Amino acid sequence: MFPPGPDVTVVIPVVPGSDAELGPAVNDSYFGAIPADYLKVDEDRGLVFLRANGKRRGKIGIPPRRAKPVAGSWDPASGVLTLVGYDKPAGVTDYVNSEWRIQEHPYGGDVVNSYNDGPLSPGGKPLGPFYEIETSSPAAALAPNATLTHVQRTIHMRGDRAALDDVARKVLRVSLDEIEKVFPAQ
Numbered sequence: 671m672f673p674p675g676p677d678v679t680v681v682i683p684v685v686p687g688s689d690a691e692l693g694p695a696v697n698d699s700y701f702g703a704i705p706a707d708y709l710k711v712d713e714d715r716g717l718v719f720l721r722a723n724g725k726r727r728g729k730i731g732i733p734p735r736r737a738k739p740v741a742g743s744w745d746p747a748s749g750v751l752t753l754v755g756y757d758k759p760a761g762v763t764d765y766v767n768s769e770w771r772i773q774e775h776p777y778g779g780d781v782v783n784s785y786n787d788g789p790l791s792p793g794g795k796p797l798g799p800f801y802e803i804e805t806s807s808p809a810a811a812l813a814p815n816a817t818l819t820h821v822q823r824t825i826h827m828r829g830d831r832a833a834l835d836d837v838a839r840k841v842l843r844v845s846l847d848e849i850e851k852v853f854p855a856q
Contacts, residue, residue, distance in 0.1 A: 671800035674724030675747050676856055679849050680784045680803060681842045682741040684732055686716035692735045697780055700729035700769055708786065710852055717844055719852045720784050724799025727788035731780025734763045741782050741803050742842050744849045751834045753841055756782075756805040756822040764809040777809045 672678075684695045695711050696718050698704040708726055710719040720730055722743060732741075739758040744751055758781065767779035785802040789795060807820030827834060835846045842849075 671798060671802055672722075672743070672752065673745075673748075674722050674787065674799050674801050675745050676723050677747060677850065677853075678722040678743055678745045678801065679852055680720040680722050680741065680743045680786075680801065681838075681844060681849055682718040682720075682730075682732055682782055682784065682803075683738045683843055684716045684718055684736040685738060686713065687736075693733050695732070695736050697731040697733060698728065700731065701727055704728040704730065707853065715843065717842075719849070720786060721853045722784070722786050722801035723856065724787050724796060724801060725789075726786060727790065727796070729783060729785040731768075732782040733778075734765055734781050737781035740841055741784065741805075742838070743801070743803060744838065744846055746846070746850055749828050749831070749834070751827045751838055751846075752803070753825045753827070753837075754803045754805065754822060755825075757820065758805075759808060762808040765806050766809045768806075779806065779809070781806055 698709060708721040708728060740755045742753045764777040765779040765781055767773045767776050783804050787796045787799040805822050807818055810818045838846050
C-alpha cells in the first residue's frame with residue numbers, strides 16, 4: 671500500500687497489439703468500469719494510466735498476454751518515482767482470477783494489478799486511503815511439499831528530477847512531464 675496524492679499516476683507498460691489478437695489491454699471489471707478521468711489507455715504506445723488519488727475506488731488488471739515485467743507510479747508532489755518489477759515466466763497464461771465473484775474461468779486472471787482506494791459507498795469513508803501496485807505468480811497446483819517462488823521488487827526513488835525522468839523514460843517508456851499531463855489537476 672502506497673500513499674495516494676492528488677496528482678499520483680500509476681503507469682503500466684503493456685504489450686501493444688489488437689484486442690482480437692491479444693485480448694484487452696486492461697481489465698477494469700473488478701469493482702465496475704473506471705471512468706476516463708481515472709483510467710487512460712494509450713494503445714499506440716502500449717501504456718495504461720490510473721489516477722491514484724485515494725478518492726475513487728477502482729481496480730485494474732493486466733492479463734498475461736499483455737503484461738510486461740514492470741509497472742510504476744509518479745508522485746510529483748513528493749518527487750517519488752516508484753518502480754515495481756517482477757519475474758514473469760515466458761508463455762504462462764494461467765493466473766488466479768481474483769475478482770470477488772464465482773469464477774467461470776478461475777485461472778483466467780491478471781498478472782499485474784493496481785488498486786485506487788476510495789469510499790465504498792457514496793458519502794462513505796475509504797479503507798485507507800492508499801493505492802497499490804501488485805503482481806501475481808502463475809497459478810500452480812502444487813504437490814505436497816512442492817514450492818513456487820515469485821519475486822517482486824519495489825523501488826521508491828527520490829532525487830534530481832532530470833535523473834528520475836531518465837529512469838522513467840527508460841523503464842516505463844514515458845517522461846515525467848507526459849505522466850503529469852495524462853489527468854488534469856483536480
